[in-house]
Amino acid sequence: MLRFESVHFTYPGGVEALIDLSLSIEQGERIALVGENGAGKSTLAKHMNGLLKPGRGRVLVNGEDTRRKTVAQLAHIVGYVFQNPDEQLFSNTVQDEVAFGPRNLGFSPQEVEEMVRSALEAVGLQAAASEHPYDLLPAQRKLLGIASVYAMDTPVLVLDEPTMGLDLHGTRMVSSLLADCFSAGKTVILISHDLDFCAEHVERYIIMADGAVQLDAGIDSAFDDPGLLERAGLEPPQLARLARALGIQETPGTVVDFLAMWEKHRRRRSS
Amino acid sequence: MSTPTLYLPRDSRLHHLHPLTKLALIGLAIVAGATLPVTLWVIAVYLLILMPLAAWGKVLPAFLRSSLLLIWPFALSLTLIQGFFAPGEHILLQLGPLSLKLEGIQLAADYTARILVWLSAVILLMLITRPDQLMLALTERGLPRQIGYIILTALQIIPRFQQRAETILDSQRARGLETEGNLVKRLRALVPLVAPLILSSILELDERAIALEARGFTRAGPRTSLTTLKDTAPQSAFRWLSLIVMLLLILARAAGWMTA
Numbered sequence: 001m002l003r004f005e006s007v008h009f010t011y012p013g014g015v016e017a018l019i020d021l022s023l024s025i026e027q028g029e030r031i032a033l034v035g036e037n038g039a040g041k042s043t044l045a046k047h048m049n050g051l052l053k054p055g056r057g058r059v060l061v062n063g064e065d066t067r068r069k070t071v072a073q074l075a076h077i078v079g080y081v082f083q084n085p086d087e088q089l090f091s092n093t094v095q096d097e098v099a100f101g102p103r104n105l106g107f108s109p110q111e112v113e114e115m116v117r118s119a120l121e122a123v124g125l126q127a128a129a130s131e132h133p134y135d136l137l138p139a140q141r142k143l144l145g146i147a148s149v150y151a152m153d154t155p156v157l158v159l160d161e162p163t164m165g166l167d168l169h170g171t172r173m174v175s176s177l178l179a180d181c182f183s184a185g186k187t188v189i190l191i192s193h194d195l196d197f198c199a200e201h202v203e204r205y206i207i208m209a210d211g212a213v214q215l216d217a218g219i220d221s222a223f224d225d226p227g228l229l230e231r232a233g234l235e236p237p238q239l240a241r242l243a244r245a246l247g248i249q250e251t252p253g254t255v256v257d258f259l260a261m262w263e264k265h266r267r268r269r270s271s
Numbered sequence: 272m273s274t275p276t277l278y279l280p281r282d283s284r285l286h287h288l289h290p291l292t293k294l295a296l297i298g299l300a301i302v303a304g305a306t307l308p309v310t311l312w313v314i315a316v317y318l319l320i321l322m323p324l325a326a327w328g329k330v331l332p333a334f335l336r337s338s339l340l341l342i343w344p345f346a347l348s349l350t351l352i353q354g355f356f357a358p359g360e361h362i363l364l365q366l367g368p369l370s371l372k373l374e375g376i377q378l379a380a381d382y383t384a385r386i387l388v389w390l391s392a393v394i395l396l397m398l399i400t401r402p403d404q405l406m407l408a409l410t411e412r413g414l415p416r417q418i419g420y421i422i423l424t425a426l427q428i429i430p431r432f433q434q435r436a437e438t439i440l441d442s443q444r445a446r447g448l449e450t451e452g453n454l455v456k457r458l459r460a461l462v463p464l465v466a467p468l469i470l471s472s473i474l475e476l477d478e479r480a481i482a483l484e485a486r487g488f489t490r491a492g493p494r495t496s497l498t499t500l501k502d503t504a505p506q507s508a509f510r511w512l513s514l515i516v517m518l519l520l521i522l523a524r525a526a527g528w529m530t531a
Binding site for chain 2: 049051070071075076078079080082084086087088090101104105149152
């Protein structure tokens with residue numbers, strides 16, 4: 001689906017943002033891209049839809065070199081939700097805003113209407129469909145930004161800090177939207193500092209520092225190396241830390257996992 | 272990440288001048304650009320005053336790049352408009368009912384030279400002066416802080432706009448907006464790019480106002496400054512002299528003492 005082959009990228013100012021980075025992402029994977037600010041996460045993600053093109057090496061999207069495609073063409077495959085919705089909202093109504101992406105991709109008016117409806121439903125904004133985007137609360141605008149990319153129904157979805165500024169209700173909306181993506185078999189890549197949120201949704205962690213992938217692993221081994229976590233500026237999700245403190249050998253992602261592991265752990269100790 | 276202003280920190284004598292002295296230099300160039308009667312003299316202000324100053328301040332490459340980049344749209348549109356529509360006798364080129372005339376070209380060259388001097392003088396000021404120090408110097412001389420702040424924001428706003436415009440461009444392209452292609456396509460791409468730029472800037476303005484209020488910007492009474500500006504007697508003398516020269520130039524122009 002997505003392949004990075006020895007990708008180097010240097011910003012015009014001279015900052016080496018990616019150094020000899022190789023990576024492969026398959027259809028349907030759920031990934032968290034984590035690391036400190038400036039570790040190269042966004043730079044990496046912007047290579048996935050051609051916003052940035054590698055200086056050296058190749059990025060392949062569905063087997064095709066991104067250097068031979070425009071961003072608009074790659075938008076059919078990779079949807080990218082930017083962090084700040086205010087840097088994209090421009091329409092007079094919420095539904096027009098959501099329709100913008102699908103229309104650009106060339107879907108028919110009926111299809112666009114259906115996509116807008118289901119995207120607004122996914123983030124709970126159907127009642128606000130004909131309001132002006134800037135009349136919404138900041139958190140609602142954030143959800144609108146997510147819906148406007150989700151509506152494009154791309155096989156890959158990249159979300160940059162999807163939960164930032166969201167309350168419990170908003171976070172739940174994002175969670176259920178992600179669940180829809182997973183059941184549709186989409187590839188989801190979360191760029192986030194909210195590891196507790198990631199832990200509930202992803203199965204693969206790509207930990208970045210200094211422009212390189214430091215570790216690419218599942219939750220069971222992603223948080224084993226304290227030195228690496230320190231360097232990447234990360235703290236394991238709370239449940240993982242709790243499990244460790246309790247002496248549980250496995251690493252849970254969700255509460256359900258934790259309870260199962262805790263039960264097993266207790267039974268083993270008592271026997 | 273680029274700095275939010277054009278200012279380039281360099282260790283030059285020009286940089287160390289008092290901001291008001293720099294302002295006087297730039298004001299002199301601007302007044303000269305407006306009042307000198309001969310186009311060549313105006314060009315001389317650019318070549319013989321502003322460029323050497325930029326070189327002295329070790330910012331010549333950036334100065335040339337910015338001023339030439341900004342002037343060509345003016346040069347082009349002025350040449351077309353004045354060349355074809357200003358009255359004149361000497362026809363250089365006949366295009367159907369339109370004719371390109373020498374007088375128009377001369378007029379366009381004159382306007383372009385003056386605009387070049389004004390723009391590049393302001394660019395030079397921004398390249399060599401930290402905006403906060405300029406504002407401090409002005410408010411020390413009795414400029415209301417509000418106005419100083421407006422000037423400061425105006426100086427900073429263009430590069431900030433640029434950064435934001437790039438992010439907006441990225442996020443709309445990521446939603447399938449085709450920005451390459453023919454003119455119609457490009458024009459149609461304008462709304463999704465310009466609207467968020469303006470709307471989000473207005474939102475930011477609101478937060479900025481609250482932040483200023485929260486940090487006591489509108490508080491009455493005397494205040495101290497974190498930085499102090501160094502001034503010297505020769506610089507002060509130079510400023511008075513510049514002011515006199517500026518007034519003389521304006522007077523000479525108004526009274527018609529200077530003619531081409």
